[in-house]
Amino acid sequence: MDTMRERFTDVAGRLLEEDPRLAVVLAVISRDRFTDAVRDHPDRVIDVGIREQLLVSVAGGLALTGLRPLVHTFGSFLVERPFEQVKLDLGHQGTGAVLVSSGASYDIAAGGRTHQAPGDIALLDTLDGWTVHVPGHPDEAEALIRHAAADDDHRVYVRLSEQSNRAARPVSPGRFRVLREGRAGVVVAVGPLLDATVEAVEGMDVTVLYASTVRPFDAAGLRAAVAGADAADVVLVEPYLAGTSAPFAAEALLDLPHRLLALGTAREELRRYGTWQEHVAAHGLDAAGLRERIGAFLSGSAPRQLQGSPERYRQ
Structure with a gap:
């Protein structure tokens, strides 16, 4: 490919x-x-x-x-x-x-x-x-x-990125695509992090939305997904700075009590440059890292904080 x-x-x-x-x-x-x-x-x-x-x-x-x-x-x-x-x-x-x-x-x-x-x-x-x-x-x-x-x-x-999902999805500029529906929360996966996110939430009863366009932010799509769930718990999984889309998600749900977990790259600079695959893992954006933090969030536990390097994160 x-x-x-x-x-x-x-x-x-x-x-x-x-x-x-x-x-x-x-x-x-x-x-x-x-x-x-x-x-x-x-x-x-x-x-x-x-x-x-x-x-x-x-x-x-x-x-x-x-x-x-x-x-x-x-x-x-x-x-x-x-x-x-x-x-x-x-x-x-x-x-x-x-x-x-x-x-x-x-x-x-x-x-x-x-x-x-x-x-x-x-x-x-x-x-x-x-x-x-x-x-x-x-x-x-x-x-x-x-x-x-x-x-x-x-x-x-x-x-554009080197990281890529195994299969393409139909794109609808400005709209999130519903990949599956669940009752325990909503997970929004952005671009090349879709495959890792889907693997991470295997067995979890969550709705998965896919975003290949993040601006404009599909507020209506997120609201509809949250309305269809039993819990107003939202997870954003973005391949760039954590929390980038959090204000837009919060604004979309302004009148709805909700919890929001924003996952992405950390602000701390990783000085062991390595490969992009190592950076994905170091920031907890591989399937294992995402599963740990999404699972903890949905269960009400505090997600473990990243420590800023692949070695320290794996300890």
């Missing part, structure tokens, strides 16, 4: 053929994957070099001319480093673009802290008007990228 990043570069090349409004803006990253597109569309594939602020500013300028830019690099270079340009050249100017990141939270863990971006969506949440897709499979990534590219002027962030 190809990766989400490979699928993006393939789809972007085909989209340039299909839609003359589209342009691809790069900052060196993935340039080698657009060789044919550069040859065929030299005026619509722009590599600005290692200048991430310019990357976003160019996208804003292209949008003002009527083009629909697809902007791509690693997440830490696409959202965090040029955040002022994201805020001003896209948000303040009211222009639209599709930001497509790769690297996710810890996919490039060995690259060090500069290449890690677990806080990207939390940072975008400080701005208004962003749609955020977190696909869990390359097929979902293609569908969501095509959906975002066909939009006229909205600001869209598509977060």
